Amino acid sequence: MSASPEATTGTIYDIGYRHYDGPRLGRRAAVTSVIGAGLRAVFGLGRSGRSKIIPWGAVILAALPAFVAIAVRVLAGELLEVTTYERYLWEIGYLMPIFLAAQAPELVVNDIRHRVLPLYFSRPMGRLDYVGAKLAALALALLAITLLPVLLLWLGRVLAAEDVVAAIGDEADALPGIIGGGVLFAVVLACVGLAIACLTSRRAYAAGAILAVFLIGGVVGGIFAVTGEALADIGPFTSPLTILDGTRQWLFGGPVADSPVAFTDLPLWIYGVATVILTAACLVVVAIRYRRITT
């Protein structure tokens, strides 16, 4: 052998420890990075294909009515209306508990169960920052279901119109309701999902608990709505989704025929109050839970 093996195979040099003298971006960057990592976790990015099925399936199913409605509008014009902005969130409401049950635990349960929190809290972020970042991540992720599809529908309706410029004018009135409703649903649902998820130490329990709250509440609310006067008044308050639908109607208008909200004559502002109470209660639960966790 003429050449030594070192000459041909290359050598690994230990260049020693290098100190870091670049920027340290502090608390805000810490929060942003937790939000970013949270979004990646919710949508299963960088994880196995299996963990992408539910979030992406939900996003696609949520957008499906919008695509159908646009296609019908292109083909049949304004003769046939598949869905409306007002009805949209109520119609895809079944997807929200599923998305929440599958992805909210993903964000918080592992950090509690495997005691990762001390590693976060020994960095520039505090407990409040951490909880805020997780809530923000979940709410942002939920927008993919509560806002994106309705925006798609809006865009489709504008582009499908013969006079696009005139259509923008016609449809512009609906935008505040679309955006406001989407944000409302996303923020409140994120609070509810996180509050339930952070109480459990296993993802399966958390998912089950979230599904139970929405399913049982929804079924009970439906039964109450059709049974009688007094019960019909309680009906809307058994599920977060109905409370949110009532609040949406109060803020932006647009009744939904088959929502329990339609089966009672309660003034709509009561739903707004209920939403505030629900959100506050969830935040209190989260605050107490994270204050109690010892590091």
Added chain:
Amino acid sequence: MALISTEALTKRYPGGVTALGGLTVEIGEGVIGLVGANGAGKSTLIKILLGLLPATEGRATVLDLDTATQGAKIRELVGYMPEHDCLPPDVSATEFVSHMARVSGLPSGAARERTADVLRHVGLYEERYRQIGGYSTGMKQRVKLAQALVHDPTILFLDEPTNGLDPAGRDEMLGLIERIGHDFGITTIVASHLLGEIERIAGWLVAIDAGRLLRTAPLASFTEQTGQLLVETEDEVAPLAERLVTRGFEAQATGRLMLVDLDTAPGGDHGVYDAVRDEAVALGLPLVRIEHRRHQLEDLFRTDPTAGGADERVA
């Protein structure tokens, strides 16, 4: 220069447990051993210094920053490796450590680069792309160390870093800590109840017991020679001690061990050696060993007054 200082630092937990009782100490650079029995207050001290726990009374500064008001700034500049398991099983070491680097405030490019560097330094190579759930205890301890080191802290707090490791793993972990302290130049505070390990790596010791400072000094002074001669015999040593006392020596006997004070001995060191030899011969008492007694780390936590070291305790 003191990197860390505490003044009458007190921590009482709800329920009446006092973890720290008026601890005042200054800690400088190097590898510092924070020693004490389980429950002595080591972990509590570290958590207060990190700003994870509020102190009940007193104050503490880290890098001249107040732990009560500038905790976030402190936590940007220190690294912490907790005693317990703290790793999520479903991500890879690379992903987790670089995420932690970003939470520490590093831009994403720097976070990736330093993650690769640090994982190499702690000895994780190909396995760093696998999920942490499949790691051995030794590998997990390395990841815990890597996440504490990834943002290049000025001070590193390690809480019982050799917990759960086998002897070979312990040796490697201690070697790593030594490298970090000496070669990397990062002041490392190692909390441990294992004195033998601390003895191997630390240059300075802070000994605490029941939330109070026992002593803080360079390691060497903990093991320096005392002013006593230790004599071991084959049988009860008491008769020999009595004879020495009558000759004017200060001698204490316990079982087969005797301590003779050298500083007060008539005739100095040589006088003591000669007297012990002569009296032992006269008694026909076989000698096993005669040596100039050294302090031992364990003395710190002994309550036996004849074992020495007690006179140097800080009240």
